[in-house]
Amino acid sequence: MNQSVPSPFTEQAVPQWKRAVLKVGSSLLAADGGGLSPRHALGLAQFVSANVLAGREVVIVSSGAVAAGRAIVPRALEAGAAMAARQALAALGQAQLIGLWQRFFERPVAQVLLTHDDLRNRRRYLNARATLNELLRLGALPVVNENDTVSVDELKLGDNDNLAATVAALIDADVLFIATDIDGLYSADPRRDPQARPIHDVPELTVEVLAMAGGAGSGAGTGGMHTKLEAAAKAGRVGIETCLFNGRSAEVVRALSQGRLFGTRIHAAQTRVAARKYWLRHAPLEPGAILVDSGAADALRGKGASLLPGGVVGAEGDFRRGDMIEIRQRTEAGEVCLARGVSQYSASDIRRVAGRHSRDIESVLGYNYGGNVIHRDDLVLL
Known part of the structure; x- marks a missing residue:
């Protein structure tokens, strides 16, 4: 029997999913006075475990390394050395961050x-995707973070909300869960306007919806609701829905494990599939082509198969x-573009591998x- 959840947001169904990204911000992991706290992480870890046991796959995008490092060297942040200090704190705190998550999982x-x-x-990008897919295949739990130890101002992703959206696209996730420190949009x-209304469902991220978001939230993190909506927009462009929920509420997190969302659902x-196919059709082409034989052409057209080296007869370009x-397939009438x-x-x-078996x-x-x-x-296919 479903239990009622003390939340200003009404219950709605979580989108159907097999693979998801869960973004957990610093505000949910940072302890008062510095360092990391398991208080809210435990419930989120239980959500992950319940879904993994149900046959789903989850990648966590987790902030918190800098907060963990700050507890180790509390005097590290000195004037004039903000970026170097952040990089050093991240290096010190990464082990603690991974250790925090590892304590909750047997995998x-x-x-x-x-x-x-x-x-x-x-x-x-392809290498990162292959690594994450292989980790999931092996039954491991990937915990992704920005590499603050080598990032510089002009290359920083800026916040882990947008990183989470990029990772969701990277692994072809079905949904992006963003655990935050308020109930939703x-x-x-x-916190400032007692007349603020909860927004349960967002069919489209319009200019008006984006205007509802303010600036940065807590002092422990770098992103507020605005970056969360940016991330939802980025995920939505590639067909991924986003769910915002209060990661500090044990009842809300437990309900999420049961497929019940008390928060904001942002539709794609x-x-x-449509977003992926659109990108494949319209992304810029590089000069050159892979040439295939008739067997490979038939397999691509008739069976929806991948292209294997055994069906390749050559390559053009560099x-x-x-x-x-x-x-392309070479025919008596010339080359025909298949896909x-x-x-x-x-x-x-x-x-070098044209005509060979994949195992070679x-x-x-x-x-x-x-x-x-x-x-x-x-x-x-074209």
């Missing part, structure tokens, strides 16, 4: 540190791993990015 917790440069570089800041602009290129997709290998690598890739190249030249999720 291994994996630390993944990312920078803006990792995510704008297509090859690094209001028409105004409820379109379905995840493209790199991660580039968007065409897939376009993101290549897992460079043109020179593809020439590593023996030929000395490394292996997987058995597919282009995975079906990264490919669209």
Whole structure:
């Protein structure tokens, strides 16, 4: 029997999902006076465990390293050294942050540190995605954070809300959960305006909705409600819904484990599949192409298969791993463009493994990015 939850937000259903990103901010992990506290993290960890046991997959995006480091060296923040001090505190606090999460799980917790440069570089983006997917396959729990120890002002992601949205897109998540320190989105800041109304459901992130968000929230974090809506907009553009909820309320978090949301649900602009296919169709092409035989062409068209090296007969151009290129078939009438997709290998690598079995890739190249030249999720027929 569902229990009532003391919340100004009415109950609604959580979107159906198999894979999710859970973003946990510093305000939920920071202890009074510095360091980290398990007080709110425990309930969120129980939410993760319950869903993993139900066969779902979760990636945590967690802040808190700087707060943890501040407790170790409380005098580290000196005038004139803000960035260097933050980087040092992050380095000191990362072990404590991962240790906090590991204490709640019997499964291994994996630390993944990312920078803006990792995510704008297509090859690094693919490498990060492959790593996260493999960690999930192995049954580990990835905990992602910005790599503050090497980030600089112009390269910083700026806040982990937007990082969480990028990670959700990276792993093709179905939903982005953002645990915050208030109940959800209001028409105004409820801490300052007693007339603020709870906004339960956001079909579209309009200018008016964005205007409801204020600036930064707590002193422990870097992002307020505005960055959370920015993240929801970013996730929504690739078909991922966002749920905002109060991570400090044990009742709200328990209800979430039962598929009941007391918070704000922000709908995606379109379905995840449609958004992905649109991007694949319209992303800029690099010069060059992968040439395939008739068997591979039939498998792509008729079976929705991935492109394997055995069906490749050659490559044109000098493209790199991660580039968007065409897939062509040579016919008596000339080359026919069948599809376009993101290549897992460079043109020179593809020439070396063309016609080979997937199991031969590593023996030929000395490394292996997987058995597919282009995975079906990264490919669209034309």
